[in-house]
Amino acid sequence: MNKRSIELKVVRPRRLYEQIADHVRELVLNGTFPPGSALPPERELAEIIGVSRPSIREALIALEVMGLVESRQGGGNYVRTDAGILRMIPLAGGRDLGPGPIEQFEARRVIELACVKLAAQRATEEDVRNLEDCLDRMRDLIERNASPADEHRYFHTMLASISQNQIFASTVAELWRVRSGELWDTLRQKVDNAESWRLGIEFRAHLINAIRDRDSAAAVAVMSNHFNRIGELYFGLLPEPDEANREV
Known part of the structure; x- marks a missing residue:
């Protein structure tokens, strides 16, 4: 047989x-x-x-x-x-375009809010300096009308590392890896501009201040507002309540 x-x-x-x-x-x-x-x-x-x-x-x-x-x-x-x-x-x-951008966005919102809360509690002076250096590089790129996308990714993955939670850090790194796919590229072409870059700089400056002050509630509120703005800009999603004011 x-x-x-x-x-x-x-x-x-x-x-x-x-x-x-x-x-x-x-x-x-x-x-x-x-x-x-x-x-x-x-x-x-x-x-x-x-x-x-x-x-x-x-x-x-x-x-x-x-x-x-x-x-x-x-x-x-x-x-x-x-x-x-x-x-x-x-x-x-046909080809697999990967998880949808909204699915990725929802995962990032939950995990990065947890990361920033821990980062505000655990960041060292060197960590804060590294975040500030990244922000300075972003400002320089924007002044030259160049996309700060790479520094944008570095800032968020660095925040996850500062949380000192390896599971969070590796998950955020993977979410930002898939964010470089074709679906997100198409999305970014629709919304990336000098104004969105400027708002991104403001958000990061406020976030760094909260982390320097070790104010985890303020850091979470700043990050939550950022995700609300991005969710509405990219997907038309309604803002969620401020995470810092939710009952636990």
Whole structure:
């Protein structure tokens, strides 16, 4: 009896944004949204499909990365005019773009708030100087109209290291690694500008002051406000209550 080798393929659960993106793709293929046409606004599209508006935003970003949808200056998402000749493979059968940006953002919010609380309690004078040096480098880059993205990442991973919790530090490093993927690149192109960089500098300056003062409640409040601003800017998420004022 001949034994045949059986190839096993691991099938991962489909992420929500992938399911939504494939649904929109089908609407393009069946002519509901023909090439060159405008897609409904995010809020309306969310109602049509029956999902949240942030989930729609994630799906549209994925479709933009895959080359089916384009976001035009001045607002609005459009089916690309060459969509009919594109090899539009469902996301489940194509490349894996990784966890959705909102899922990553939610994880970062929880973990980095915990990190900054510990950092305010455990930071040394050298740690504070290193954070200040990083902030100075960011200011210098912005003055030269250069992106401070690398220093941005370094600042957050350094905060996690200052917490002196190796699990937090390694998790934050991994979250920032996946943040360099195509979905986030597309997002950043929509919101990165001199004003957002300026607000980022202000946030970090306030945070460093709270850490220097060993005021963990203030540090958590500053970080929470930062995540509220980023969540609303990137995803239209409603601000969450100040973490420092929540009951434990």
